[in-house]
Amino acid sequence: NAGVTQTPKFQVLKTGQSMTLQCAQDMNHEYMSWYRQDPGMGLRLIHYSVGAGITDQGEVPNGYNVSRSTTEDFPLRLLSAAPSQTSVYFCASVGGSEPGLYGYTFGSGTRLTVV
């Protein structure tokens, strides 16, 4: 049981480059989210999805784009990387008819550095 798989684990980008962080889950969870983690700020929600074809913005969506074409995959796109996007990115998913009742399952993270 793989759970939530994120790739790559590490990435260095130059300012202005674009890239996609991949996230896949094999638990048939409807709800998926992307968070960024920065020192002293906890986890901040970037975008989330309540099912295939449905996405919405979180607290810090600027500079990021998402889509959800399948239940399993929820990629996060950086449109034009900036040093302020240097962070650790976590993908998480949760299932059930009452998702707030359950805790998220987290991926192992992608450590992104923008130079």
Add this chain to the structure above:
Amino acid sequence: AQSVTQLGSHVSVSEGALVLLRCNYSSSVPPYLFWYVQYPNQGLQLLLKYTSAATLVKGINGFEAEFKKSETSFHLTKPSAHMSDAAEYFCAVSLYNFNKFYFGSGTKLNVKP
């Protein structure tokens, strides 16, 4: 708006001592509450959760937390710290039939030999 406050970004205890990590929440309705643990260079792992059953919740690795509605608190405790407990701990809240989770800023626990 919902918020989660963790008092103390760093907590240091001696091995064998009591661990107490504080979490307070603000919510207009009764929430669901969670504690997560993050070991270095890893993702977050669910430690325990409160979902309106017993107010004292037991989790993995000997941790427990008590929901106190009157104090809007959900503090995490462990009677005797082990070196392996050194990690960062996050408190989180979600609401009934709502899929967003709100996280506190985290508390790093250091365990001294």
